[in-house]
Amino acid sequence: MTEGTAQRTGAPTELGVAVLGMGNVGAEVVRIITENAEDLRARIGASLVLRGVAVRDLERGRGIDRALLTDDPAALVRRDDVDIVIEVLGGIEPPRELIRTALQQGKSVVTANKALLAEYTGELATAAAEANVDLYFEAAVAGAIPVVRPLMQSLAGDKVQRVAGIVNGTTNFILSAMAETGADYDEALAEAGRLGYAEADPTADVEGYDAAAKAAILASIAFHSRVTAADVYREGISSVTAEDLASAAKFDCTVKLLSICERVVGDDGRERISARVYPALIPLSHPLATVSGAYNAVVVEAVDAGRLMFYGQGAGGAPTASAVMGDVVMAARNKVYSGRGPLESTYASLPVMPIAQVPTRYYVAMNVVDRPGVLETIAGEFAKHGVSIAAVRQEGGADATRLIVITHRAPDGALAETVSALENMEAVTAVSSVLRMEGTHE
Numbered sequence: 001m002t003e004g005t006a007q008r009t010g011a012p013t014e015l016g017v018a019v020l021g022m023g024n025v026g027a028e029v030v031r032i033i034t035e036n037a038e039d040l041r042a043r044i045g046a047s048l049v050l051r052g053v054a055v056r057d058l059e060r061g062r063g064i065d066r067a068l069l070t071d072d073p074a075a076l077v078r079r080d081d082v083d084i085v086i087e088v089l090g091g092i093e094p095p096r097e098l099i100r101t102a103l104q105q106g107k108s109v110v111t112a113n114k115a116l117l118a119e120y121t122g123e124l125a126t127a128a129a130e131a132n133v134d135l136y137f138e139a140a141v142a143g144a145i146p147v148v149r150p151l152m153q154s155l156a157g158d159k160v161q162r163v164a165g166i167v168n169g170t171t172n173f174i175l176s177a178m179a180e181t182g183a184d185y186d187e188a189l190a191e192a193g194r195l196g197y198a199e200a201d202p203t204a205d206v207e208g209y210d211a212a213a214k215a216a217i218l219a220s221i222a223f224h225s226r227v228t229a230a231d232v233y234r235e236g237i238s239s240v241t242a243e244d245l246a247s248a249a250k251f252d253c254t255v256k257l258l259s260i261c262e263r264v265v266g267d268d269g270r271e272r273i274s275a276r277v278y279p280a281l282i283p284l285s286h287p288l289a290t291v292s293g294a295y296n297a298v299v300v301e302a303v304d305a306g307r308l309m310f311y312g313q314g315a316g317g318a319p320t321a322s323a324v325m326g327d328v329v330m331a332a333r334n335k336v337y338s339g340r341g342p343l344e345s346t347y348a349s350l351p352v353m354p355i356a357q358v359p360t361r362y363y364v365a366m367n368v369v370d371r372p373g374v375l376e377t378i379a380g381e382f383a384k385h386g387v388s389i390a391a392v393r394q395e396g397g398a399d400a401t402r403l404i405v406i407t408h409r410a411p412d413g414a415l416a417e418t419v420s421a422l423e424n425m426e427a428v429t430a431v432s433s434v435l436r437m438e439g440t441h442e
């Protein structure tokens with residue numbers, strides 16, 4: 001079918017668009033709608049007409065017709081001539097209320113708001129289904145990188161086993177800088193701020209909340225279940241040290257903040273979901289190890305497709321707006337041809353496995369007293385908790401010795417208990433670092 005030629009009788013020739021928010025992403029969305037108007041019209045079969053842009057400050061010059069600006073997003077969303085609402089404000093309220101209103105009024109919605117979706121996809125998807133309209137959110141996970149649509153549509157006939165990746169650009173920039181230049185965490189964070197990656201308050205990025213929200217969205221889609229941010233185990237990168245990166249390198253590894261969503265089988269033989277975010281050692285030979293700077297990558301493993309990798313810009317105004325506009329074109333075509341995108345799919349309703357039961361591997365760095373038999377005592381503590389050791393490295397010092405232990409896979413709870421026991425041993429002066437290890441099958 002040639003795009004734009006099979007117009008349904010009575011189909012709209014123009015579609016009204018409301019953009020909520022004109023920040024990094026919103027400004028680029030407005031630019032693309034304006035600059036690419038002719039191509040978009042041909043691809044959709046109707047013109048996209050900007051009805052209004054909701055902003056906070058009406059007085060600020062923004063390079064668009066002032067008459068389009070409004071500081072009343074609720075009124076804009078309710079306008080009869082608005083067919084598609086693009087929400088790029090961020091935060092939970094007012095976006096939650098604005099999106100719900102838009103959907104209830106029969107408007108399709110495109111959003112980049114992972115924080116909102118990780119909490120409220122259920123109610124928003126229900127509102128979309130009831131009104132027979134679309135709710136699209138490709139930009140919410142890994143920015144420009146197509147990952148939501150491949151999981152929801154391209155892999156709809158397969159069984160996804162695992163989705164694991166680097167989905168936060170700020171933390172990947174920081175960890176890459178630490179690995180490449182030996183910078184410490186604070187220096188790398190400051191550099192991320194100077195380059196505009198880290199926000200004034202970088203907490204959501206560095207403490208893993210942003211990555212956890214994305215993991216919740218990915219796990220929900222991949223495993224046809226409803227997973228929220230609260231179901232995702234989360235640790236950030238603020239305690240990763242330059243020393244960790246240096247000793248990871250000695251094991252031919254690097255450290256990445258990973259979002260991991262996988263099917264795991266419990267002791268009762270039933271499948272569960274594990275969704276978790278933490279900094280982990282991965283071998284330098286792993287495909288995610290080469291993802292550096294503010295880039296993102298997601299590796300999907302499915303039963304029949306095998307391993308797929310998606311790579312690109314996970315943040316930034318224009319890349320994120322690209323994903324938003326892909327969704328806008330889909331929603332617009334559906335309006336023209338009376339179609340509808342995929343509905344939320346939660347039929348599997350898999351429960352979430354608590355982190356303590358999830359099999360993981362640990363890297364533990366500790367300072368120990370330099371005395372004969374200490375190594376044996378420490379190894380005994382691991383054995384007592386049923387944890388088997390894969391590698392040990394001892395780094396000498398004047399009166400203290402740094403000992404690094406990498407374990408085989410064991411339930412995370414047993415590993416955590418081992419670390420607590422080590423912290424209380426007389427022979428261990430300090431446990432200086434505990435990280436997990438991923439990307440190996442031991």
Ligand SMILES: NC(=O)c1ccc[n+]([C@@H]2O[C@H](COP(=O)([O-])OP(=O)(O)OC[C@H]3O[C@@H](n4cnc5c(N)ncnc54)[C@H](O)[C@@H]3O)[C@@H](O)[C@H]2O)c1
Nearest residue numbers: 021022023024025054055056088089090112113315316320
């Ligand atoms: N920037 C990125 O790289 C990126 C990537 C993926 C997803 N996102 C998501 O896209 C959304 C927007 O991000 P951004 O980087 O453009 O943020 P931003 O802070 O640059 O822009 C948000 C804009 O919305 C405006 N705004 C907020 N509340 C408003 C209100 N009630 N009425 C009118 N205007 C209001 C703000 O003044 C600001 O200009 C967020 O949900 C974010 O998580 C951003």
Ligand SMILES: N[C@@H](CCO)C(=O)O
Nearest residue numbers: 167168169170314315
């Ligand atoms: N703060 C996010 C933006 C993209 O969601 C990041 O650094 O990846």
Ligand code: NA
Nearest residue numbers: 138141143145
């Ligand atoms: Na994306």
